[in-house]
Amino acid sequence: MRKGRKELMVVGDRVLIKPEEGETKTRVGLLLPASAVEKEPVQTGRVVALGPGTALPPPEDNSEPWNTSPSIARYVPMQVSVGDFAVFFRKAAIEITFEDNKYLVVPQSAILVLVREQEIPDTFPEEI
8 A cells, every 4th residue: 555655565464454444334335233342342344455464484495405495485365355345353463553554464363254245237148
């Protein structure tokens, strides 16, 4: 995420979320019952940036030991996308401030559900 000359980079399997403040009914229509909020404190927000995912070990290479070709980093892809609306465990989030805006850094494993808005076609395809 870039603001002016500064860039905020999320690493690993973490997600940067712009929190939605203190409502039990979210803007996208999810109703968080009081029992859910009391038992497991949850929070909601919009995903604004994400890391590359969980790093995988390099593949085992049985070539010659003097061959030092650089290995390319590989990652398990994230399920989260920028723009998703997330419900996550509040205790797992770390609050940061970047350019006078508050954000939360949340590991992907702390996200409970995602709401993703997608285009729905007005007509059905001719062939199914």
